[in-house]
Amino acid sequence: MPKVQTRPHGEEPTKSASRTMAPSSAPSLETRPVGAPQGEVRRVTHRAATAAFGWDGVEQRPYKDDERALYKTITRQVLFSDPEMAGELRYFEVAPGGFSTLERHEHMHGVLILRGRGHCLVGNDVKQLDTRDLVTVPPMTWHQFRATTDEPLGFLCMVNAERDKPQLPTPDDVARLRQNPAIAAFLDGKPRA
């Protein structure tokens, strides 16, 4: 079991102080079953974009900075989440020097860079990212996004509404990843390219 205490991106803070690995086949209880019984759904057909990559009526959720955590300075906005939609679209923004949680899970990510530039790790590949680039995170693949310039890195992320909880790396997993010098440099916030 991992000892690292953190919160994977895309999840609400949990009530318990620590997070442990969930069986990858179990859908997360924090996610929304598609077509679940519901009260009246209130849908807003148009949400105007605001300055600085916000949207009318969409809450910008900060992640607390925590010395124990493997994420840093990210906000999250849920753009589309509906009982009739099998996917969800979220917008994450990472401040300069910040990064998302290093994690993996059965569900996939479809990512489009909406703002700025940065780097990501997907599996064994470190990639430089520019605005509008696409990133596919396959199932059970370690991944992390980093804002490696002096601008925020903002990205859209499509996920299944029903999805498993992210798994965090053990110290052994991290050691194994760090055997690749390019990955080690990325994890140290100094990607080579």
Added chain:
Amino acid sequence: MPKVQTRPHGEEPTKSASRTMAPSSAPSLETRPVGAPQGEVRRVTHRAATAAFGWDGVEQRPYKDDERALYKTITRQVLFSDPEMAGELRYFEVAPGGFSTLERHEHMHGVLILRGRGHCLVGNDVKQLDTRDLVTVPPMTWHQFRATTDEPLGFLCMVNAERDKPQLPTPDDVARLRQNPAIAAFLDGKPRA
């Protein structure tokens, strides 16, 4: 049954010359069942954005201009579609003066304007759209997007991978919509706002 021959956006051209209404409860045969048996899935983890809102390895699919059609000058690119993903993300781009098909269906659209400005009709509402605005199209709601400036209107559209076929309006439907002067002006390509 509608007499208009057209192709709803987000669909491949059909083999028959005319399109008729599909029962709204029947999933489209043209869509991809989630988790369906498959050969080996080849996933590209990074696709660089190219100039003019294209992406490496993503085919830009033109729609033929057709005098009978209710769409005009749209291209479509499928950004994310995978057997493990319950949603799909597509990018549509409408040239100045162009428009998407006026249609409705059980499945929903989650839209983010990625490029330019324009207008949309959703139900009884005509909305002016700016870059990064969000549009939610609820089930069985007439909708259309129009590029009403001298720039292209480009938008991301999230849909369920399994979805019903769009329905086209009958002449009666159009007449009913046109009773609203704001909608009539929109359909004539001259939105008021």
